[in-house]
Each structure stands twice: as structure tokens, then as C-alpha cells.
Amino acid sequence: MKAFVPTADPAEPVVLADVAEPVPRPDEALVKVEAFSVNRGETFRLERPTPGDRPGKDIAGLVVQPAADGSGPTGITRVVGHPMAGGWAEYVAVPTGALAELPDSVSVLHGAALPLAGLTALRLLRAAGPVLGRRVLLTGASGGVGHFVTELATAAGAEVTAVTRNAERGARLAALGAAEIVHDVTDARGPYDIVLESTGGRALSDALARLAGRGTLIWFGQAGRVPATLDFFDFFNGPESAVIRHFHYLDADTRLGDDLATLVRLTAEGRLHPEIGRVADWAGTATALTDLRDRRIRGKAVLTLS
Ligand SMILES: NC(=O)c1ccc[n+]([C@@H]2O[C@H](COP(=O)([O-])OP(=O)(O)OC[C@H]3O[C@@H](n4cnc5c(N)ncnc54)[C@H](OP(=O)(O)O)[C@@H]3O)[C@@H](O)[C@H]2O)c1
Numbered sequence: 001m002k003a004f005v006p007t008a009d010p011a012e013p014v015v016l017a018d019v020a021e022p023v024p025r026p027d028e029a030l031v032k033v034e035a036f037s038v039n040r041g042e043t044f045r046l047e048r049p050t051p052g053d054r055p056g057k058d059i060a061g062l063v064v065q066p067a068a069d070g071s072g073p074t075g076i077t078r079v080v081g082h083p084m085a086g087g088w089a090e091y092v093a094v095p096t097g098a099l100a101e102l103p104d105s106v107s108v109l110h111g112a113a114l115p116l117a118g119l120t121a122l123r124l125l126r127a128a129g130p131v132l133g134r135r136v137l138l139t140g141a142s143g144g145v146g147h148f149v150t151e152l153a154t155a156a157g158a159e160v161t162a163v164t165r166n167a168e169r170g171a172r173l174a175a176l177g178a179a180e181i182v183h184d185v186t187d188a189r190g191p192y193d194i195v196l197e198s199t200g201g202r203a204l205s206d207a208l209a210r211l212a213g214r215g216t217l218i219w220f221g222q223a224g225r226v227p228a229t230l231d232f233f234d235f236f237n238g239p240e241s242a243v244i245r246h247f248h249y250l251d252a253d254t255r256l257g258d259d260l261a262t263l264v265r266l267t268a269e270g271r272l273h274p275e276i277g278r279v280a281d282w283a284g285t286a287t288a289l290t291d292l293r294d295r296r297i298r299g300k301a302v303l304t305l306s
Contacts, residue, residue: 001019001020001021001089001090001091002016002017002018002019003016003017003019003056003086003088003089003090004016004054004055004088004282005017005053005054006046006049006053007049008046008048008049010047010290011290012286012290013043013046013047013290014055014088014285016282016283019054021091022086022091022092022093024065024067024068025095026067026068026069027067027069027071027096027097028067028093028096029063029065029066029067029093029094029099030063030064030065030091030092031059031062031063031064031079031081031091031092031093031099032061032062032064032091033059033061033087033090033091033092033305034060034062034108034304035059035060035109035112035303035304035305036056036060036087036302037058037113037115037116037117037300037301037302037303038058038088038289038292038301038303039058039116039117039144040143040221040292040293041116041221042289043289043292043293044225053085054085054086054088054089055085055086055087055088056083056085056086056088056089056092057082057083057084057085057087057116058087058112058113058114058117059083059094059115060078060079060080060102060111061079061108062076062079063075063076063077063099064076067096071096072096072097072099073096073099077101078103078104078108078111079094079099079101079111080099080100080114080115080260081094081100081260082094082115083095088282088285088303097255097256097257098256098257098260099257099260100257100260100261101261101264103268105268106264106267106268108304109274109276109304110267110274110276111264112302113144113274113275113299113300113302114263114264114267114274115260115263116249117143117145117147117300118260118272119249119256119259119260119263120145120220120249121145121148121149121152122148122152122259122262122263123247123252124145124149124196124218124247125149125153126252128196128218129216130156132156132158133158133159134157134159134193134194135158135159135161135190135192135194135212136153136158136160136161136193136194136196137161137163137185137192137194137196137211138150138160138162138163138196139185139195139196139197139198139199139203139207140163140197140198140221141162141163141170141178141181142164142165142169142170142173142298143198143223143298143299144275144299144300145220146164147172147173147274147275147299147300148272149196150162150173150176150177150178151176151177151271151272151273152272154177155177159179160178160179160180161180161182161188161189161192162178162181162182163181163182163183163184163185163188163199164181164183165183167181167183170183171298172275172298172299176273176275185202185203185206185207185210186206188207189210190209190210190211190212190238191210191211191215191238191239192210192211192212192215193215193216194215194216194217194218195210195215195216195217195218196217196218196220197219197220197221198219198220198221198222198223199221199222199223200221200222200224200225200226200227200228201222201224201228202226202228203224203228204217204219204230205229205230205231205234208230208234208239208242208244209234209238209239210238211238211239211242212238212242213240213241213242214240214241214242214243215239215242215243216242216243216244216245217239217242217243217244217245218245218247219246219247220246220249274300275298275299275300276299276300276301277297277298277299277300277301278297278300278301278302279301279303279304280301280302280303281303281304281305281306282303282305288303
């Protein structure tokens, strides 16, 4: 079968190659992939591929071979899945615990856009605790995760200030509920009860300065790849006794499949609207990856298999 494999060439980070078809473990279903999406974290990993790497964590398609142990879908079923690798391919084996059924009302494009970014947003907000009536500052808001966080946090009663590079990058966020969109963290008027930070460098210290005393900053990424510098004494100017919490979306006490099912349900009910800035045939995967890396895609990029 055909699948994308890494090249270690920044200009064309993946190429289509002939690879062996996956052999599912007993707790895995074999899925014929109809669409997949790509994520910033995956672009980082492609910079230093290791032999045998087969990228791809977000897929939607058809179960063509149910799991041998009887778990998960038992027949030909439309699904969304979050395998740990191998999803940018014609077929992928997915643990049934990382699958959710897709109803007819949710398109395969929306399904493929959901997993990594949607799971991160959902679990990030769980980690943040109750947000009803809380002021939330969100950096990197124009990305895949940012659109989901904005809509989910607003629906839960938060007042969200979203940071995007320019107005075009923030175009959808007001419609999804953002109370305010600013184009630099220093333009955000604090104090905020919660800061969700994923860009790093100066943005982290600037965002921390806008946190209320005893507030929480959740640090979930470093899109700019520049480490942050913090000064102990700055905390006395506002965020005294603040908590800085590291976050990894896989460190959770719920099953991936259950949280995926929640994202699918919210989408089916019209309460979650995956923001897709690029849809292309999977021949355009390398271009989608470089455009995502270079901040030319707003929201998610979804690739389709014909
Ligand atoms: N901790 C976890 O478990 C976890 C899980 C998933 C994702 N993440 C991280 O969360 C962040 C968002 O992920 P995503 O998939 O939503 O990424 P994305 O779609 O690429 O969005 C990232 C956004 O960050 C902004 N940004 C600000 N400074 C940047 C810079 N110097 N270089 C690149 N982008 C910059 C960009 O918005 P503007 O161009 O509008 O500024 C971009 O839209 C990433 O850092 C990712 O690694 C963490």
C-alpha cells in the first residue's frame, strides 16, 4: 500500500512510498483511511526522523477489519481515530480504545480534524478547571487547538481573549465566541484568571505578567521554538503565588476513545465547529506540512484520499 514516509528534507518533509500493509494486534481495528489531518507537533518530529518512522495520528475512514478481540466496532463502520503513528496511509491499525464512531451527520473532513487538536483542547480545559465567569488568555489562538479551545471555553462560560498574529488569522474566533482578539500578548488587558500558553519565548513571560495573583498558567507548547526566561521578582508585580502547570494531552485519566466520542457528539449537535483552513488531496501533504510550519494555515489542514 501507499503511505507517507519522512525524508528529513525541510522543503519536502514527506514522500509517498510503497510500504507493507499494517498487521493489526488483537485490540486493533484495520481502518481504510479517507482523510487525515496534520499537526504542528508532527512537523517538529519530521525534522529529525528515525528509521522506520511512519507519521500520522489523526484519521477518519472505514473500519474494514474489526479487532480480533471483539472490542470496538463489529462491522464496517465510519470512524475517527487517533493511532500513535502510521495514519498518513491508505490503511492504518488503530487501537479500539482510540476510536469513535462517526454518525452520518459528521463529515469525514470534520472527523479527521478532531483528534489531536480537539483532544488537546478538551483536556486542557479540564486541566484548567471551572471556567464559568473566568477571564482566559489564549495564545496561538489561530491554530488547530486554538479554535477548539475558544469555542469550548466560551460555551463553558469563559471570557476569552485570543492572541493571533493579525486580524485575518483571528477571523473566525469572534464568531466562535472570543470576547476580544489582540495581535500581541502585550495588547491584552489583564489580569486573567487563566492563561493558556503555547508559543514560548517572550509570549510566556508577557502572558504571565497579565495573570492574576494565585491564577494558573498552563504551558502546553512552544510553537516559536524559543525557550522562555522568567524572573522570580516579576511575580510580585501581579501574579503572586501563581501556578505554572505543564500539560501533555496524553497524561489524562480518561480514555482517548471516550473523549473522541465527546468531540464527535458536540460536532454532531452543532456545538463544535472544526475550523479547517486547508483541504487538499493527499498529494498535497508535503505542502500542507510546510505551510503549517510556516504559519500559512489557519485552523486545521485536512488531506483526503481519493
Ligand atoms: N502539550 C500538548 O499535549 C500539546 C498537544 C497538541 C499541541 N500542542 C502544542 O500546542 C500548540 C498549538 O498546536 P496546533 O496544532 O494548534 O498548532 P498550529 O495549528 O500550528 O497553531 C499554532 C499557532 O501558534 C502561533 N504562533 C505564535 N508564534 C509562533 C511562532 N513563532 N511560530 C509558529 N507559530 C506561532 C501561530 O499563530 P499566529 O500565526 O496567528 O501567531 C499558530 O497558528 C503547538 O505549540 C503544539 O506543539 C501541545
